[in-house]
Amino acid sequence: MTLRVYNTLTRQKEPFQTIEPGKVRMYVCGPTVYDKAHLGHAVSLLVYDIIRRYLEYKGYDVRHVMNYTDVDDKIINRARELGQDPQALAEHYIQEFEKTMRALGVLWPTVQPRVTQEMDWIQRMVQGLLDKGYAYQVEGNVYFDVTKDEDYGKLSGRRLEDLRAGVRIEPDPNKRHPADFALWKAAKPGEPTWDSPWGPGRPGWHIECSAMNLHHLGEQIDIHGGGQDLIFPHHENEIAQSESYTGKEPFVRYWVHNGMLRVRGEKMSKSLGNFITVDDFLAEHEPDVLRMILLNAHYRSPIDYDEPHVQQAKQALTRLRNAMRPAYPNAPGADDEVLQRLQAQIQATREGFEAAMDDDFNTAAALAHLFELVRAINQARDAGATDAQLQPAQDLLRELGEDVFGLHLQPQAEGASQADIEPLVELLIEVRSELRKQKQFALADLIRDRLAALGIRLEDTPHGTTWRRETREPHANQP
RNA sequence: GGCGACGUAGCCAAGUGGUAAGGCAGGGGCCUGCAAAGCCCUGAUUCGCGGGUUCGAAUCCCGCCGUCGCCUCCA
Numbered sequence: 001m002t003l004r005v006y007n008t009l010t011r012q013k014e015p016f017q018t019i020e021p022g023k024v025r026m027y028v029c030g031p032t033v034y035d036k037a038h039l040g041h042a043v044s045l046l047v048y049d050i051i052r053r054y055l056e057y058k059g060y061d062v063r064h065v066m067n068y069t070d071v072d073d074k075i076i077n078r079a080r081e082l083g084q085d086p087q088a089l090a091e092h093y094i095q096e097f098e099k100t101m102r103a104l105g106v107l108w109p110t111v112q113p114r115v116t117q118e119m120d121w122i123q124r125m126v127q128g129l130l131d132k133g134y135a136y137q138v139e140g141n142v143y144f145d146v147t148k149d150e151d152y153g154k155l156s157g158r159r160l161e162d163l164r165a166g167v168r169i170e171p172d173p174n175k176r177h178p179a180d181f182a183l184w185k186a187a188k189p190g191e192p193t194w195d196s197p198w199g200p201g202r203p204g205w206h207i208e209c210s211a212m213n214l215h216h217l218g219e220q221i222d223i224h225g226g227g228q229d230l231i232f233p234h235h236e237n238e239i240a241q242s243e244s245y246t247g248k249e250p251f252v253r254y255w256v257h258n259g260m261l262r263v264r265g266e267k268m269s270k271s272l273g274n275f276i277t278v279d280d281f282l283a284e285h286e287p288d289v290l291r292m293i294l295l296n297a298h299y300r301s302p303i304d305y306d307e308p309h310v311q312q313a314k315q316a317l318t319r320l321r322n323a324m325r326p327a328y329p330n331a332p333g334a335d336d337e338v339l340q341r342l343q344a345q346i347q348a349t350r351e352g353f354e355a356a357m358d359d360d361f362n363t364a365a366a367l368a369h370l371f372e373l374v375r376a377i378n379q380a381r382d383a384g385a386t387d388a389q390l391q392p393a394q395d396l397l398r399e400l401g402e403d404v405f406g407l408h409l410q411p412q413a414e415g416a417s418q419a420d421i422e423p424l425v426e427l428l429i430e431v432r433s434e435l436r437k438q439k440q441f442a443l444a445d446l447i448r449d450r451l452a453a454l455g456i457r458l459e460d461t462p463h464g465t466t467w468r469r470e471t472r473e474p475h476a477n478q479p
Numbered sequence: 480g481g482c483g484a485c486g487u488a489g490c491c492a493a494g495u496g497g498u499a500a501g502g503c504a505g506g507g508g509c510c511u512g513c514a515a516a517g518c519c520c521u522g523a524u525u526c527g528c529g530g531g532u533u534c535g536a537a538u539c540c541c542g543c544c545g546u547c548g549c550c551u552c553c554a
Contacts (some may be wrong), residue, residue, distance in 0.1 A: 011483095029554070037554095044554035074552070077529095153482095158550075164480045186515090205552085227554035232482090259484090260486060260548070269553055296502070302484080302547070304491085312491060319502080322516065356493085365493050368501035378517055395489040441512055448514080459515055466516090 005057065006360045007222075008231060008255035009155055013360050016254065018222045023056050023272060024062045025217040027252075029209060029226035029234070030112070032069040033093035034078045037100045038275040039290070039305060040227070040261045040268050045357040046291055047108040047258040047299045048217050048404055053358050057404050065216045067096055068110040070116050076191055086192055087116070100278045104287045105406060113212045115203060119194050121211040122203045125245050126183045126196075128293045134244040138174040140186030140199040141267060149240045155255060156232035166473050181237055183207050206237040213242065213251075224252040228300075229267070233259055268305070276305070285310060288407050294316045295363045295405055323374040324394055324409050327387045329464035334385035342385070345376035346393050347360065353400055363405070373397055411469050418469070425456060429465050432458075 003016040016025055020291055030049045031041055048064075055062050059260070069075075074113075079086040094114075101108070117372075126142055129135040134148045146152045146160060153159050156264035160179060174179070182204035187193035193200040213221055226235065235255065242251040260267045268275045281290065292313035297303055334342075349369050356365035377393045401407045435444040448458045455470040 031554075032552085040517070040554050042554090047554090051492065072552090156549075157482055159481090162550080191519075225554090228484090229553055232549060233551090258554070262547080262553075263542055267540095267548065267553090292502095293491090298493080300484090301492090304518075308503085309491065315504090316491095316502050318516095325516085362493075364502095365500070366490095368493065377519090382518055436512075439512075445513075460513090461516085462510065 003358045004360055005256065006256045007253075008257050009252070011248070012255070018060070019220055019253070019293045021060065022061060024060045024223060025221040026052065026055075026062055026223040026225065027065045027209070027213050027217060027221055028109075028224075029230055030066040030068050030094075031097055032072050033072055033090045033097060034072070034075040035093065036277045036279060037097050038268060038277050039281055040275070041097075041288055042100070042104055042278045042281070043294060043303065044225075044227055044258055045101060045106050046294050046406075047106055048256075049104075050295070050363065050404070051223075051225070051256070051299075051361055052107055053404050053406055062110075063217065064109045065111045065113065065212065067212050068097075068112060069205070069208060070094065070114045071192060072115075072205065077331060080190075087370070092193075101279070102292075103282055107406075111216045115208045115214060117448075118208060118211050118215060119203075122207055123184075123196055123205060125211050125214065125241065126203075128200075128245050129183060129241065132384075134241075134243065135183055136176065137198055140201060141174055142184035142198055143175055143180040143304040144183050144244075146177055146181075146240065149244055152179075152240050153234045153236065155239055158232065158236070177432065179233075181206060181233065183241070189348060194428065206234055207241060209234070209238050210245070214246070218244040218250050220250065221252055221256045223256055224303040225256045228257040228260055231255075237361060241372070258299045259297075262302050262304050262400065263305070265304070269304075275404075285314070288317055289313050291405065291407055295367050297364055299361060299363070307437070317407070319372065320374060320397070320407065321409050321411070323377045323397060324411075325381075325468065326466070327381055327385055327390055328461050329466060331381075331386045331463065332384045334380055334383040334389055338380050338383040338385065342376050342380045342393055344390075345373055346396055347397060349373040349376075350400075357404075366400075367405075370401060420463060421456075425451070425467050429458065429467060433443045436460075 004013040005016045006013045026048075028044070030117050031037065052062050052064055070087070075086050075090050079089045082089065126135065128136070129144065130142065133145075135142050135144050137143075153162075160177070178372070184196060184198055185201050185204055186198075187200040189203070191202065193202055195452075213224075224235070224238075241452050261278065262268060263274045266272060266274060289310055290313075293303065293305070293309055296313065296316070349372060350374075351368045352369035356369060358363045359365070373393060373396065377390060377397065380390060380393070398409060401409050428451065432444045432447045435441075435447075451458055451467075452470075456467055458465055458467050459469050
């Protein structure tokens, strides 16, 4: 099977072929660090985490770059409000963001460049664009001249005439064309500045991503990711800069854009003030719940966030985890017919899962195949399968659910180890069984309830009583 | 005004020409002292609406209605 990926540039799914065989160069737009991460950031982190995990499952070596925008109007303004140094503020929120990444359990990017550490590459590109006539200087500012780029607008499907007719482009007397954008902004009093051939100033927003791509991945890359709201103008401008500078097309082989998270039917955004921070979410729910919400939908679709969806995702996650539970006590072993069915499902699941993921990372369809495996495992367990007989199926569920989807399906008990408490729990179960035989249900239930309060769940089956540590509690992000 | 996406059972959602995956919730049953989990059965003659193409359409075309996004910072 060949992986096919939807490319925003061509608006269709295309066979995935990398520039270098076996290697993927992937760049994902990271945050501007002036505030805590919200759920939209989490969506982006998780979507590209899952994509990366699948690429690695397919055997690719992924070089994954995610930037931090640590120089920007918003940072400067926030720092001014708080009476802080902008760099200190940015550093603080980078640390916060990385806490969030750890809490969400995403694979760590290979490189995490910061604008402030890329000035050489940024200035080199700005100068190159000036030299080639794609940019012009006005009073210490450098602007990109969109009229010099014949195919400007190809990513977002816009034409300059349309833009000119646009209602909300603010007139700027310095710009030759309203759609021209700043590569370098002349210094204003009280702002961080860097020396440059065009005078003191700081980079415009778009140039950083072009420069970091060039520096860390090369002139052409395989995948460029980001939210759909970045298609215009940010990614459009990136293409214009990079292709004008290098003279090579395409700058990016596959433009991948994830759908926006919505709250109460509207996009969640800082300007609308309806955003939920990741910390707020994690104080109530475990990170896998958000992962499940995303897995259940397609990454390009908008996702509505609300409590009912959270509850649905939580239940579905529990069903997945319950399939990892062991065989019944003293399981006699399942017969051949049952085992053959289980074996057939193992094969069908892997094939179905890969076919779904190969089709533009169709996680919802892939997840459906996982649930079919779940049913087969549960059927086999009910039919008396032993742990050894269940293991191949559970191994597959673990591989696809944990390694590829990034979920945590195995109970991860905290505190005392399993081995430490096992003899004690077994003792209590034995005592309780005696009580049940003697119909002393009040006492038996007391033991069950008190153990439940301690996070140990007892379940009576026809074959005996099983126990397990309660799945982990929701926890706030750890330091 | 320009560009674009979407509209599938109570809810989430896959499915882009061959007769509707999966999950959540609900109902019935099995199991059980009870509980929990699990298993079995159960739901759209139908895919926003109206036309058209086709032997055949949720899937293609046209029109309409509705929701949302981008065009300004934004994952």
